[in-house]
Amino acid sequence: MPSPLSPIDIQIKRLPHGEGLPLPAYATAHAAGMDVVSAEELVLEPRARHAVATGFALAIPEGYEVQVRPRSGLALKHGISLPNTPGTIDADYRGELKIILINLGDQPFAIARGDRVAQLVVAPVQLASFTEVDSLDDTARGTGGFGSTGV
Numbered sequence: 001m002p003s004p005l006s007p008i009d010i011q012i013k014r015l016p017h018g019e020g021l022p023l024p025a026y027a028t029a030h031a032a033g034m035d036v037v038s039a040e041e042l043v044l045e046p047r048a049r050h051a052v053a054t055g056f057a058l059a060i061p062e063g064y065e066v067q068v069r070p071r072s073g074l075a076l077k078h079g080i081s082l083p084n085t086p087g088t089i090d091a092d093y094r095g096e097l098k099i100i101l102i103n104l105g106d107q108p109f110a111i112a113r114g115d116r117v118a119q120l121v122v123a124p125v126q127l128a129s130f131t132e133v134d135s136l137d138d139t140a141r142g143t144g145g146f147g148s149t150g151v
């Protein structure tokens with residue numbers, strides 16, 4: 001078995017309204033996502049969306065990003081998702097980490113301060129540049145897409 005990647009260290013700053021909240025944390029030994037909690041209490045009406053405060057700001061090391069993903073339990077049971085999933089937290093962002101939630105269910109959804117509302121996945125970033133050309137190489141697929149291979 002290949003050995004797992006060693007964890008990287010991410011600086012995290014607690015904002016005044018994050019006082020007393022747990023840091024984002026893995027719920028199980030080999031979880032991919034760290035659960036992150038809400039720093040605010042609110043009711044999300046059906047179809048409403050809100051940028052939920054977490055009470056924390058990050059300094060992600062250069063070469064990494066943090067993806068913000070929905071929690072499947074909230075999605076399945078209550079229709080709570082993220083309209084921008086996976087949300088992108090850039091390495092150079094120093095503002096408050098916010099979780100944009102949307103209620104796709106048909107009932108108002110109450111969130112208490114301290115509720116786990118999403119999960120954070122840390123991922124390496126491959127930077128790239130573009131070289132503009134007049135023509136591209138041929139492939140078997142060519143310009144076929146959007147269902148070209150059938151259902």
Ligand SMILES: O=c1ccn([C@H]2C[C@H](O)[C@@H](COP(=O)(O)OP(=O)(O)OP(=O)(O)O)O2)c(=O)[nH]1
Nearest residue numbers: 068084087088089090091093096097098099100
């Ligand atoms: O779910 C999210 C998505 C983004 N952000 C913060 C961190 C991210 O680095 C910044 C910008 O996000 P993004 O690039 O997705 O948004 P944009 O609309 O392109 O804004 P900007 O012009 O500031 O890049 O907003 C969050 O806190 N939560």
Ligand SMILES: [Mg+2]
Nearest residue numbers: 088089090093
């Ligand atoms: Mg952007």
